Amino acid sequence: MNHTMKKFFQNTRKPEGLGGKIMVTVMNRGHEPLSQWGFSYLTLKYNDSVLDIGCGGGANIAKLLKRCPGGTVTGVDYSQVSIDKAAFVNRKAVSAGRCMLVRGSVSDIPFEDETFNLVTAFETVYFWPDIVNSFRSVYHVLKADGTFFICNETDGRNKSDENWVSIIQGFTVYTADQLTSYLNEAGFSGIKTTVDTDRHWMCISAKKNGQ
Numbered sequence: 001m002n003h004t005m006k007k008f009f010q011n012t013r014k015p016e017g018l019g020g021k022i023m024v025t026v027m028n029r030g031h032e033p034l035s036q037w038g039f040s041y042l043t044l045k046y047n048d049s050v051l052d053i054g055c056g057g058g059a060n061i062a063k064l065l066k067r068c069p070g071g072t073v074t075g076v077d078y079s080q081v082s083i084d085k086a087a088f089v090n091r092k093a094v095s096a097g098r099c100m101l102v103r104g105s106v107s108d109i110p111f112e113d114e115t116f117n118l119v120t121a122f123e124t125v126y127f128w129p130d131i132v133n134s135f136r137s138v139y140h141v142l143k144a145d146g147t148f149f150i151c152n153e154t155d156g157r158n159k160s161d162e163n164w165v166s167i168i169q170g171f172t173v174y175t176a177d178q179l180t181s182y183l184n185e186a187g188f189s190g191i192k193t194t195v196d197t198d199r200h201w202m203c204i205s206a207k208k209n210g211q
Helices: 003-012 017-030 032-039 059-067 080-089 091-095 131-141 161-167 176-185
Strands: 049-053 072-077 099-103 116-122 142-152 189-196 201-207
Touching (some): 032 059, 032 142, 032 201, 049 059, 059 080, 059 091, 059 116, 080 091, 091 099, 116 131, 131 176
Parallel strands (some): 072 099
Antiparallel strands (some): 189 201
């Protein structure tokens, strides 16, 4: 792969500039099959307060809004390109006060403890710094009995993923066992893992114990 293509694929980590604008549009469409699969394992209540970390272009925010019609969905991303795209895609919900977009990092989530019923992370934990502490940040902003839901396009057992590790800076592939161990270390319990072994897709849900 030439240098120009490698540079373009860095936008999967943090979309920037024109290449980033193209990438968030591509990801909104390209991740749709995985998203639909993941959502089939995700339960929301009518008035849930949801945080989508690494919200990208906002396609999953739109789905979340439909699944909790009396609730709110907040998207966080450290890419301004992603925030702008997500705000445009969900502009009606933003105007109605049901959706908020915030530029920020998972290592320092800009919300108070026990704010959200559900935190989602679609195709993003690969890039999280110090993953156990990142999971602890998620734990803090969840309400008691809240759920953290992770959905990845790789289960860490597909050899072809090694190519992406070499192409995309800061990209780390995790197995279900590794993520389960990190979630336990961060304080989560009731961890459930689902893997599509043919496509190497994976989703994990974890609970914050009631207090």
